[in-house]
Amino acid sequence: MFIVHGHNREAKFEVQALLGRLGLEGVILDEQSGRGETIIEKFEREAADVAFAVVLLTPDDQGGVATATLDALKPRARQNVILELGYFAAKLGRGRVCALRQGAVEIPSDYNGVQYLGLRRGRRVEDRDCRELRDAGLRVDMNRL
DSSP states (O other), rough: EEOOOOSSSHHHHHHHHHHTTTTOEEEEGGGSSOTEEEEEEEHHHTTTTOOEEEEEOOOOOOOOOOTOOOOGGGGEOHHHHHHHHHHHHHHHHHGGGEEEEOOOHHHHHHGGTTTEEOTTTOOOOOHHHHHHHHTTTOOOOOOGO
């Protein structure tokens, strides 16, 4: 399982801990050795054998159309997060990608309509939050929550 993240370290570690409690191991790219590779080479190597991706859409950046005023900018996920969301949606299929959206983070227009789960600090994990993992065929031990 791959955890895609931006700058929100708290969210990254919270999801990693949750997956650990469920008996799943989450690959976090910046925790893997580089072996002298470029970032994209490292990403492709680590992403090659995963069966599922959790993508954290956290408000790390702001953006809008080129003519937007500063007050019209919207919270956005990091560009690497959006690239990797698209990569995993194409490689694994949308049914094997769980997007966790924090707040009013802008969703890429081509991804509109795809269901995502809300990511709120201090929120209790519920059975329905793990349904995506179970339905993707991953062995999830709910008793470990």
